[in-house]
Amino acid sequence: MSKDGAIRVLRYLLGQVSPPPFEYRLCSWNATVGRVATVDLESKYADGATAVGEVLRYLLGHEMSGTASE
Amino acid sequence: MRSRGLEERPGGSGAPGTSSLAALSRRSVESLGQTVATLPPKEATLVEPPEMSRELARALSSMGAKRLYSHQLEAYERVRAGENVIVATATASGKSLCYKIPAFENALENPSNRALFLYPTKALAQDQLQKISKLMLRGVHPATYDRDTPKALRAEVRKRANVILTNPDMLNVALLPSHDSLWADFFRNLKIVAVDEAHLLRGVFGSHVAAVLRRLRRVAELHGADPKFVLTSATIANPLELAEVLTGVPFSLVDNDGASSGPRRVIFRNPPLKDEEKGDRRSMLTEGAFVFSRLVAQGVRAIAFAKSRKSAELIYRYAADRLGPELARRISPYRAGYTVRERREIEGRLFRGELLGVVSTNALELGVDVGALDAVVCCGYPGSVASIWQQWGRAGRAKEPSLAVYIAGRDSLDQYLYENPEKVLGRRVEAARLTLENSYILGPHLLAAAYEAPLEDRDEEYFGYAYGAVTEDLVESGALVRSGGRMHYTRGDKPAWDISLRSADSGSVMVADREGEVIGAVEARRAPMDLHPGATYLHRGHAYEVEDLNLAAHNALVRRVPNRYYTRVKVETDVEILEESEKRDLPNGAALHWGRVRTTDVVTQYKKIQVQDSREIGVFPLDLPPTTFETRGLWVTLPPLPPPEGNTRPNFVEFLGSLHAAEHAFIGLLPLFAMCDRGDIGGLSVAMHRQTRLPTVFVYDGYPGGVGISERGYDTFEEAARDTLGVLARCPCKKGCPACVQSPKCGNWNER
Ligand SMILES: [Zn+2]
Ligand SMILES: [Zn+2]
Numbered sequence: 001m002s003k004d005g006a007i008r009v010l011r012y013l014l015g016q017v018s019p020p021p022f023e024y025r026l027c028s029w030n031a032t033v034g035r036v037a038t039v040d041l042e043s044k045y046a047d048g049a050t051a052v053g054e055v056l057r058y059l060l061g062h063e064m065s066g067t068a069s070e
Numbered sequence: 071m072r073s074r075g076l077e078e079r080p081g082g083s084g085a086p087g088t089s090s091l092a093a094l095s096r097r098s099v100e101s102l103g104q105t106v107a108t109l110p111p112k113e114a115t116l117v118e119p120p121e122m123s124r125e126l127a128r129a130l131s132s133m134g135a136k137r138l139y140s141h142q143l144e145a146y147e148r149v150r151a152g153e154n155v156i157v158a159t160a161t162a163s164g165k166s167l168c169y170k171i172p173a174f175e176n177a178l179e180n181p182s183n184r185a186l187f188l189y190p191t192k193a194l195a196q197d198q199l200q201k202i203s204k205l206m207l208r209g210v211h212p213a214t215y216d217r218d219t220p221k222a223l224r225a226e227v228r229k230r231a232n233v234i235l236t237n238p239d240m241l242n243v244a245l246l247p248s249h250d251s252l253w254a255d256f257f258r259n260l261k262i263v264a265v266d267e268a269h270l271l272r273g274v275f276g277s278h279v280a281a282v283l284r285r286l287r288r289v290a291e292l293h294g295a296d297p298k299f300v301l302t303s304a305t306i307a308n309p310l311e312l313a314e315v316l317t318g319v320p321f322s323l324v325d326n327d328g329a330s331s332g333p334r335r336v337i338f339r340n341p342p343l344k345d346e347e348k349g350d351r352r353s354m355l356t357e358g359a360f361v362f363s364r365l366v367a368q369g370v371r372a373i374a375f376a377k378s379r380k381s382a383e384l385i386y387r388y389a390a391d392r393l394g395p396e397l398a399r400r401i402s403p404y405r406a407g408y409t410v411r412e413r414r415e416i417e418g419r420l421f422r423g424e425l426l427g428v429v430s431t432n433a434l435e436l437g438v439d440v441g442a443l444d445a446v447v448c449c450g451y452p453g454s455v456a457s458i459w460q461q462w463g464r465a466g467r468a469k470e471p472s473l474a475v476y477i478a479g480r481d482s483l484d485q486y487l488y489e490n491p492e493k494v495l496g497r498r499v500e501a502a503r504l505t506l507e508n509s510y511i512l513g514p515h516l517l518a519a520a521y522e523a524p525l526e527d528r529d530e531e532y533f534g535y536a537y538g539a540v541t542e543d544l545v546e547s548g549a550l551v552r553s554g555g556r557m558h559y560t561r562g563d564k565p566a567w568d569i570s571l572r573s574a575d576s577g578s579v580m581v582a583d584r585e586g587e588v589i590g591a592v593e594a595r596r597a598p599m600d601l602h603p604g605a606t607y608l609h610r611g612h613a614y615e616v617e618d619l620n621l622a623a624h625n626a627l628v629r630r631v632p633n634r635y636y637t638r639v640k641v642e643t644d645v646e647i648l649e650e651s652e653k654r655d656l657p658n659g660a661a662l663h664w665g666r667v668r669t670t671d672v673v674t675q676y677k678k679i680q681v682q683d684s685r686e687i688g689v690f691p692l693d694l695p696p697t698t699f700e701t702r703g704l705w706v707t708l709p710p711l712p713p714p715e716g717n718t719r720p721n722f723v724e725f726l727g728s729l730h731a732a733e734h735a736f737i738g739l740l741p742l743f744a745m746c747d748r749g750d751i752g753g754l755s756v757a758m759h760r761q762t763r764l765p766t767v768f769v770y771d772g773y774p775g776g777v778g779i780s781e782r783g784y785d786t787f788e789e790a791a792r793d794t795l796g797v798l799a800r801c802p803c804k805k806g807c808p809a810c811v812q813s814p815k816c817g818n819w820n821e822r
Binding site: 002004006011012013015016 | 656657658660706708724725727728729730731732734735736788791792794795798799801803804805806810811812820821822
């Protein structure tokens with residue numbers, strides 16, 4: 001069980017995945033996304049399933065760099 | 071003091087101005103914990119009583135006051151105007167007069183007018199009988215009617231008593247089935263039905279009582295009566311909804327509390343951490359004993375509440391040790407199960423100052439009055455915020471100052487409330503939930519109703535939406551027979567006798583020792599978990615080991631063993647979605663759903679743990695059949711996981727661990743919204759569910775058919791999730807502890 005992971009899940013479900021730290025992580029995680037400052041998660045998500053995975057990586061905790069988000 | 075309203079507290083008017091708290095120094099108060107609030111005193115809103123019979127006016131003034139609290143008058147006027155009323159005011163605000171005055175007035179106008187007072191326990195009914203008898207109202211003939219009522223007296227009670235004090239269980243098995251014979255006169259003249267402590271009517275018990283009250287309404291109407299309902303409740307989020315779901319009729323809410331209260335200091339205490347990393351704290355029992363004995367040592371009249379009989383005994387023993395032999399004689403345990411006389415004796419000793427303190431189980435928070443107390447120590451979260459207030463309400467005589475202490479246990483709700491005193495002190499979020507749409511509960515009551523009088527289609531008016539489908543099933547299975555446009559119960563027995571209002575299903579497994587003596591019973595559904603071979607079964611403080619479980623024969627064989635180990639089962643759970651009834655989108659492509667689900671549990675292993683030091687002795691396999699039931703649940707779906715990319719693969723194991731931990735934390739907090747036990751809720755997290763094909767977290771009602779818990783979770787999801795997040799963010803532990811993500815009943819042993 002993961003307490004940090006549970007925090008991520010709940011933030012995600014509450015829409016509290018805040019852009020700055022999140023985008024930073026997204027950027028460091030996936031080079032194919034490019035400069036993440038330009039990624040509009042809402043509209044990307046609306047486009048369909050492909051972008052969802054990017055948001056989900058937050059959930060999976062890969063980008064956690066030791067500091068808690070927010 | 072003389073002008074105070076009707077408080078109905080024995081000893082309440084005694085010893086005015088002598089709060090034992092005066093002796094407490096500021097320093098000793100500070101040593102008890104952190105003061106989170108000082109609630110100001112409140113003046114009573116007293117009003118002139120309405121026009122009423124001289125007999126009643128005399129009796130009321132003999133109780134200590136000539137005037138009424140404003141809420142008592144409001145309730146009276148509304149009932150007299152033909153409304154159904156639910157009164158939700160503070161403990162000790164004289165709520166019971168809200169139904170007594172109209173009922174007595176009816177009886178005094180015409181002695182054949184009858185009233186029915188329903189209490190959740192026998193003790194409470196007996197307590198109230200004594201209070202009513204003291205009024206000596208000529209023309210009002212009160213009597214309790216329960217299993218203790220001698221057979222020889224019963225006919226006399228039925229004939230003569232115009233105020234019957236009983237419980238929903240007796241109404242179910244005795245009064246309703248005999249409505250057209252023994253009780254015909256009673257139902258014909260029934261004018262008032264009072265339901266005391268209505269907030270306790272929730273979950274399984276509440277759902278049963280709702281069905282019983284609908285049967286009562288139907289039977290009364292068959293006899294041409296149209297009784298009015300008066301319900302009383304602790305302060306909860308949804309008193310009106312509760313009253314209307316319980317009875318099926320519209321209600322007016324009376325919640326403008328006119329009673330006075332003295333200033334109250336509220337202190338919260340958190341046992342210190344022993345191990346920060348694991349989140350392990352000192353026991354709330356020793357802390358409770360510390361606070362309690364400290365108060366008693368300084369002459370404060372105090373009561374300590376514990377969550378179980380065993381905890382109460384331990385607090386009493388620790389406190390006695392601290393106090394030494396001399397003072398220990400001035401404290402006493404105070405148990406459920408005491409007779410009225412034993413309780414009165416303790417009250418008398420408290421009042422005279424011979425006793426200074428009592429230690430009680432939660433059972434006594436229920437309106438049973440201990441009298442003259444100035445401080446309450448509430449050891450651990452008693453299961454609802456309303457209960458905390460009921461416990462606190464036991465202290466504070468009239469306008470005297472009082473002290474209320476809350477000691478947090480290790481569990482997540484205990485800790486959450488410690489961190490958020492405003493959740494206790496402020497607006498209530500907990501709602502008492504029950505349902506009339508559970509076919510497992512409604513079905514047996516419809517058989518009972520059909521026995522009472524053949525059912526017709528228009529009876530849906532009493533039994534709600536599920537009526538049609540459930541009666542259809544009963545006809546199909548042959549339990550009801552359709553004839554002449556009505557549905558009849560044709561077997562010879564009384565179906566109400568098979569209904570236990572306090573449990574979800576009637577099947578249970580008997581636990582017997584080698585001599586064949588039955589020592590207990592466990593709901594059949596729970597048997598594989600609690601009575602598997604090798605399980606430690608605790609009964610009245612003794613340990614037994616289960617030697618054999620025979621599910622077909624509904625029995626388990628146990629033998630007495632020294633209390634050295636406890637056992638925990640591992641359960642494989644599956645949840646199948648049967649029907650989605652509600653859905654709404656959550657942020658980030660997640661969604662929330664609610665509907666019918668079927669859960670299947672297989673107990674696969676158990677482990678044995680040493681009581682003394684929690685050391686694990688071993689893990690043993692089990693071979694037991696699955697248990698399955700249909701219930702209601704919510705489920706959260708997350709978007710599909712990203713596919714593996716290059717040599718980086720998402721960490722699915724940790725992801726599942728995140729979902730699982732979030733599920734536990736959410737379930738830990740949900741009782742604060744849905745007024746239930748953590749044990750009433752089940753959960754399952756999967757990285758991909760075979761039906762949704764998505765990562766899914768299920769949270770479901772742990773009873774066949776459901777009782778409204780997950781529905782409340784669906785309705786308040788965001789608020790509950792936000793509070794859950796707060797618990798996790800603030801918990802001092804590093805990797806999760808019992809106060810945040812670990813669950814005492816996890817079928818996965820808090821692993822994965
Ligand atoms: Zn923790
Ligand atoms: Zn679990």
